[in-house]
Amino acid sequence: MAFAETFKALSDPERRKILELLKTGIMSAGEIASHFNTTGATISYHLKVLKKADLIFERKEKNYIYYQLNVSVLEDIMLWIANLKEEGTNVKEE
């Protein structure tokens, strides 16, 4: 799994904000853009990066494109971190 791309995608604060917005449900690019002061082109670029990192899905409905969180990749990251943490706690100092 391409963790490199996932973490790179997550390193940008605007992209993290997009994910936080999508947590409440699916949204169109326009709805997402309305929460930012940047250009539509910037939001499109962020959506492309998030999609390439498998953090979001594109969903076509009628003539509109909606974006949706991909929970399974978030679960993969959580598993990787949980695994690190598990044995990390064995060496944690009081």
Added chain:
Amino acid sequence: MAFAETFKALSDPERRKILELLKTGIMSAGEIASHFNTTGATISYHLKVLKKADLIFERKEKNYIYYQLNVSVLEDIMLWIANLKEEGTNVKEE
């Protein structure tokens, strides 16, 4: 909290491997480097990035420097992701 730096640090496969090594316990830079084919300078650079991102601690013991996982930052990331994953509930717990 500087998530940008944390995620950027995690995006490199060698740095993730260093964290995986440290999960078994503290290690010196030399011990860490022995698991890689890259130069010591590269490992030093990775350790610097991980330290700056608060993902590891430096621990001095006698004349040696050891590195240790910082579990608390991993917990912060897990919390952020867990909060995203609570999709559909629309309720932030805290």
